[in-house]
Amino acid sequence: MSHDNEISNKSSNTVFAEILNKRLSRRTVLAGGLATATTAFFGSMTSAQAFGDKGNVSRGSDHKHPLIDFIPVEVAEGNGPMPAISPDYQYQVIIPWGEPIEPSGPAFNYPPNAKDQAEQIGIGHDGMTYFPLKKGKFKRGGNKNGMLVINHEFGRNTHVLGKSDPDSLEDVRTSQHAHGVSVIKIVKRDGSWKTAGSKNTRRIHVNTPVAFSGPVEGHELLQTPNGNIALGTVNNCSNGKTPWGTYLTCEENFNGYFGANNTENLWNATEEQDRYGFSENGFGYGWHKFDRRFDLSDPDYKNEENRFGWVVEIDPFDATQKPVKRTAMGRFKHEGVAVTLGKDGRAVCYMGDDQRFDYIYKYVSAESADEMRKRGISPLDEGSLYVAKFNEDGSGDWLELTINNPLLQARFSDQAEVLTYARIAADLLGATPMDRPEWTTVAPNGDVYCTLTNNSKRTVTDAANPMAPNADGHIIKWRDTENHTGLEFQWDIFSVAKDTHGTEASYSDPDGLYADPDGRLFIQTDGGQKDGLNNQLLVADTNTGEIRRLFTGVTKDEITGLTMTPDRRTMFINIQHPGNGDPSLTNFPEPFDGTTIPRDCTIVITRKDGGIIGS
Ligand code: FEO
Ligand code: CA
Ligand code: CA
Ligand code: CA
Numbered sequence: 342m343s344h345d346n347e348i349s350n351k352s353s354n355t356v357f358a359e360i361l362n363k364r365l366s367r368r369t370v371l372a373g374g375l376a377t378a379t380t381a382f383f384g385s386m387t388s389a390q391a392f393g394d395k396g397n398v399s400r401g402s403d404h405k406h407p408l409i410d411f412i413p414v415e416v417a418e419g420n421g422p423m424p425a426i427s428p429d430y431q432y433q434v435i436i437p438w439g440e441p442i443e444p445s446g447p448a449f450n451y452p453p454n455a456k457d458q459a460e461q462i463g464i465g466h467d468g469m470t471y472f473p474l475k476k477g478k479f480k481r482g483g484n485k486n487g488m489l490v491i492n493h494e495f496g497r498n499t500h501v502l503g504k505s506d507p508d509s510l511e512d513v514r515t516s517q518h519a520h521g522v523s524v525i526k527i528v529k530r531d532g533s534w535k536t537a538g539s540k541n542t543r544r545i546h547v548n549t550p551v552a553f554s555g556p557v558e559g560h561e562l563l564q565t566p567n568g569n570i571a572l573g574t575v576n577n578c579s580n581g582k583t584p585w586g587t588y589l590t591c592e593e594n595f596n597g598y599f600g601a602n603n604t605e606n607l608w609n610a611t612e613e614q615d616r617y618g619f620s621e622n623g624f625g626y627g628w629h630k631f632d633r634r635f636d637l638s639d640p641d642y643k644n645e646e647n648r649f650g651w652v653v654e655i656d657p658f659d660a661t662q663k664p665v666k667r668t669a670m671g672r673f674k675h676e677g678v679a680v681t682l683g684k685d686g687r688a689v690c691y692m693g694d695d696q697r698f699d700y701i702y703k704y705v706s707a708e709s710a711d712e713m714r715k716r717g718i719s720p721l722d723e724g725s726l727y728v729a730k731f732n733e734d735g736s737g738d739w740l741e742l743t744i745n746n747p748l749l750q751a752r753f754s755d756q757a758e759v760l761t762y763a764r765i766a767a768d769l770l771g772a773t774p775m776d777r778p779e780w781t782t783v784a785p786n787g788d789v790y791c792t793l794t795n796n797s798k799r800t801v802t803d804a805a806n807p808m809a810p811n812a813d814g815h816i817i818k819w820r821d822t823e824n825h826t827g828l829e830f831q832w833d834i835f836s837v838a839k840d841t842h843g844t845e846a847s848y849s850d851p852d853g854l855y856a857d858p859d860g861r862l863f864i865q866t867d868g869g870q871k872d873g874l875n876n877q878l879l880v881a882d883t884n885t886g887e888i889r890r891l892f893t894g895v896t897k898d899e900i901t902g903l904t905m906t907p908d909r910r911t912m913f914i915n916i917q918h919p920g921n922g923d924p925s926l927t928n929f930p931e932p933f934d935g936t937t938i939p940r941d942c943t944i945v946i947t948r949k950d951g952g953i954i955g956s
Contacts, residue, residue, distance in 0.1 A: 344777070345594050345674070348798060349618040350698040352768030408861055408882045409889050410956055411948075416847055419874040419893030422927035424916070426892050430948055434930040435527070435534050436489075437942035438464040438496070442525050442542050444535075451938050452503045455514035459544055463493025464501055464519045466915035466941045468580030468677055468853075470588050471904040472657045474526075484906040485529035488541060488657040489913070490588040491902065491943070492577035493521050498626060500922025500938075510631040514548070517628065520575050521546035522590050522664075524657055529911075534945050541660040547573035547598075550663055551653065555722040557668035560757040563648055567641040569634065574653050574664060579677025579780050579853070579901075581652075581690065583721075585714060588655040590664075591675035593695060595649035597624030601638040608638035616764050617674075618696070619646060647761055652678055652692070654721060667721040670704045671742065671763035679781040679789070683825030685709050688720040691789055693778030697796050699764065700772040701729040701781070703739055705826050726760065727828070728772040731805035737819060737830040740770040773803065776811045779867075784856035784883065787825070790818045790835060792851040795868060805832065813838035813849035813871070816864070835862075836881070836888075846888040847872040848879055853914075855903045860884055861955045865914070867899040876900045878914055880955045891955070892946065895919045895927040895939075902943070905954060912946045912954040 411429040418425045426432050439449030440462045447457040469491035473483025496519050498505055498512075507513045526539035551571050553563060563571070578593035596618040601608040603621060610619055619637055623629070629636040634645050650672040656662040670678070673694040683689040686709035692702045705727070706713060706720035713720045727739035743749065744756045748769050753759045759766045776796035783789050793806065795814040802809045805817060819832035838849045850868025857863065862881040870876060876899050878892040894900045894916045902915035919939035920926035928937040946954060 345597065345618055345624075345696055347618055348697050349616055350696070350764070350768065350774055351616075354698075354768055354771060354774050406956070408859055408884070408956065409880050409887060411889065411891065413845065413889040414877075414891065414893055416845060416872050416874060416890075419877060419890065420896075421875070422896050422920070422929060422933040424892060424894055424929070424944070426946070427890075429950070430891065430946055432892070432947075433533055433945040435943045435945055436462045436466075436491070436523075436525065436536065437930055437940035438462055438466070438519070439940060440536070442523055442536065442544060443538050445538070452501065453515055453519070455511050455518055458515050458518035459546065461544075462523050462525075463521055463544070463546070464496030464941050465492075465494035466917055466943055467492040467494040467578055467901050468591070469902045469904050469913060469915065469943070470580055470582045470657075471906060471913060472582075472586065472588070473907050484908045484911065487527060487906070488524060488539070489527050489904075489943075490522060490524050490580075490590075490655060490657045491915075492580055492590050493519065493523065494578050494593070494917065495520060495576055496918070496941070497922055500918070505625070507627045507631060513628050513631045516626060517547035517573070517632075518544070519546075520577070521549065522574065522577055522655060524655065524660065541658055543660045545574060545655065545664055547575050549573055552663045552665045553648075553668060554665050554719060555668035555670075555760075557757040557760050560761075562644055562757060562761050565642050565644050569642070569645075571648050571666075572634075575649060578675070578695070581678035581680045583654070583680050584682055584688070584710060586658070588657050589678050589680070590653045590655060591677050591692075592649050592651055592653065593674045593676055594624070595674070596620075596646070598626050598628055599623050599635045599637050599646055600627070600629035602629060602636050603638040605638070610637075613762050613765065614646065616762070617646075617650065647672070650674065652690075652721070654719075665719075667719070668757070668760055669722055669724055669726065671702060671726045672761050673702070673763050674699065676778065677780045679783050681783040681825055682710060684823050685826070686711055687826055688724070689825040690721075691781035691783065691791070693781055693791055694764065695777050695779050695794070697777055697798050698774035699778065700767050701775060701778045701791055702763070702767075703727045703729070703821075726763065728763075728767040728770060729830075730771060731773040731803070731832055733804045735804070735831055735833060737832050739821075739828045739830070740767075740772060742766045742770070746770070773805060776806045776814065779852045780854040782854045782856040782862075783825075784860070784862070785858050786860075787820050788818050788856070788883070789820065790816055790854055790856060790862060792816050792854050792864075794850050794852050805834075807834065808837070808839070813842075814851050814868075816851050816854070835883075836886075841888065842871045846879070846890070847874060848877060848888070852899070853901045853903055856883070857909065857955060859953070859955075863903055863955065864888070865900045865903065867901060892944070895929045897921045897923070897926055898929075909953045910947060910951060914944050914946065915941065916944060917941050
């Protein structure tokens with residue numbers, strides 16, 4: 342299961358949306374207009390025009406050439422058990438699931454055992470960041486030598502263990518060690534990339550000691566009667582990187598790893614557990630059958646589940662530092678986080694909560710990130726958390742999740758509770774339920790984009806979610822007042838996936854998203870594509886709306902994760918769950934043979950002429 346099929350938001354916000362705002366707005370008219378477009382263009386509303394400026398996006402490359410100039414992968418080529426790439430580009434496969442994180446580590450054997458898996462690349466390759474290493478004054482070295490930090494979101498038992506259910510704690514440990522994060526060193530030698538040894542190489546998984554910081558640190562909601570120390574991170578979906586050189590990994594569908602043995606029939610989900618989707622069987626991983634920590638009905642481990650659902654900061658250059666869960670950023674199903682510096686140098690973080698009818702959030706540090714760091718305070722520990730309300734007229738409001746609000750005071754006793762149950766606080770504030778917010782990205786001109794991947798359960802539209810049901814998703818964008826720190830924004834819809842169907846720009850289920858410094862928007866997909874396509878990577882020109890297909894993956898995979906070298910001439914993306922783990926569909930990265938187990942892996946993409954990626 343790649344996402345949670347349930348609806349956890351039973352608040353009245355969905356009902357409000359149904360009662361209010363039925364009138365046709367400018368927004369829905371725009372969406373309708375787009376529906377008639379038959380070309381690869383989005384219509385005339387570019388980001389620059391929508392916000393009334395001159396579109397003065399800085400272009401790092403050549404003004405004389407169009408932003409996108411490559412020959413696309415044609416619709417007819419983008420299917421089957423092997424990837425396809427633009428004829429102007431080439432790719433190399435690296436770090437498949439099970440490869441040792443150090444060249445000297447244990448080789449992959451299928452199925453893996455728990456001990457080896459803890460020293461091997463995990464499964465479910467997802468968000469990642471390349472951190473360049475520069476030696477002395479050899480500055481270009483950073484383009485061939487770096488730390489790669491990569492999320493391992495999930496792997497089904499059938500894929501990881503070769504069976505549906507674990508039979509032992511050893512099986513559970515193997516599954517747990519396949520999840521988490523890898524920190525590895527990669528270098529380019531003789532034209533190809535490979536792992537290299539480093540004292541900072543490490544695996545972080547479900548049993549790695551972690552620390553908490555921010556308002557919830559030390560709070561009773563994070564303490565268990567057993568007194569067990571805080572361990573691990575799980576369902577690490579997308580990611581972010583901070584201006585101060587650290588990695589942020591985001592815990593998404595953490596609820597699915599918990600279950601309840603409920604031998605004494607005492608466990609019923611609390612209101613809070615229900616809002617976060619905890620259930621007796623979870624997603625079927627069965628960890629709770631052998632590892633008490635994941636048994637919701639075990640009174641010794643009460644509150645263990647509150648230790649998951651956070652943004653976690655990792656230092657890629659110091660393996661002795663524990664991963665730190667930054668509680669000020671709230672607890673929900675964190676898809677990813679886009680970090681930028683706003684007014685007064687404050688850190689601003691945009692975040693999606695990926696579930697049907699859940700919300701988009703923003704965190705703003707209390708002061709300049711630089712100043713806070715000079716005083717030894719993390720900018721991610723002291724600040725304000727907001728949730729988005731999209732109004733029908735194209736304006737929007739950021740509503741603060743603060744215990745000082747009487748609405749929240751009536752429900753919660755302190756700020757720690759507000760943050761731990763951020764979803765419930767957001768319900769009370771009247772946030773806008775969205776069609777599964779996935780990645781966010783900040784463009785240099787100030788536009789923020791967010792993918793809304795789909796929502797098959799929507800029955801009534803609102804202006805920001807204008808399709809019911811929304812089978813194929815859309816991409817929304819907004820611009821905040823006060824250089825990202827303000828409480829208001831103007832928003833618009835950038836792209837509606839179904840409008841591309843039947844054209845050469847066909848895509849569905851947008852998920853991964855990256856705005857480059859020149860005005861390109863990279864779009865990755867996760868879901869059933871139309872027109873016979875596998876999941877894919879596309880590049881949009883945000884000035885013209887044109888979209889071209891750069892890469893397609895393999896049968897039943899997902900394309901996700903995106904990072905580049907500083908010169909933007911090497912890009913890394915991931916093929917996640919090829920064939921959903923079924924070797925009769927694909928054996929990628931091996932050529933098709935019908936039997937070899939397919940393995941999640943990273944794809945290194947370069948232009949054949951050495952040009953900027955996306956051009
Ligand atoms: Fe892990 Fe919402 O994708
Ligand atoms: Ca996924
Ligand atoms: Ca995703
Ligand atoms: Ca997705």
